[in-house]
Amino acid sequence: MGSLEADVLRCLWNASGPATPGEVNEALGAEVAYTTVMTVLTRLWRKNLVGRERQGRAFAYRALVSEADYAATRMRDALGKAQNREAVLSRFVDTLSAREARALRGVLDDRGGGR
Secondary structure, three states: OOHHHHHHHHHHHHOOOOEOHHHHHHHHOOOOOHHHHHHHHHHHHHOOOEEEEEEOOEEEEEEOOOHHHHHHHHHHHHHHOOOOHHHHHHHHHHOOOHHHHHHHHHHHHHOOOOO
16 A cells, blocks of 8 residues: 555544545645545545545545554565564564563463463
């Protein structure tokens, strides 16, 4: 997924409800054309990452996946492409802050995988 698609999803996660392409475009606050935002939203809808509902003559969009689920899927996909998963996991853990490492340890302990 491109960075613009991730930015659009982030706007939808931060929205208080379904958002129109115009609202997403405004939230992006960048020099992005309205038609580009509409194209990205349509692409995300086709990927089943966002849902849409009629709002007048336009559609309003909402994220169908949480940020945590989306990030976990991306991490899992990246790990799945590695030939040496243990090395990838080791390098990943090396990049964690002490706080993140404690959080990861807590999650593993809760699932019985920390032993």
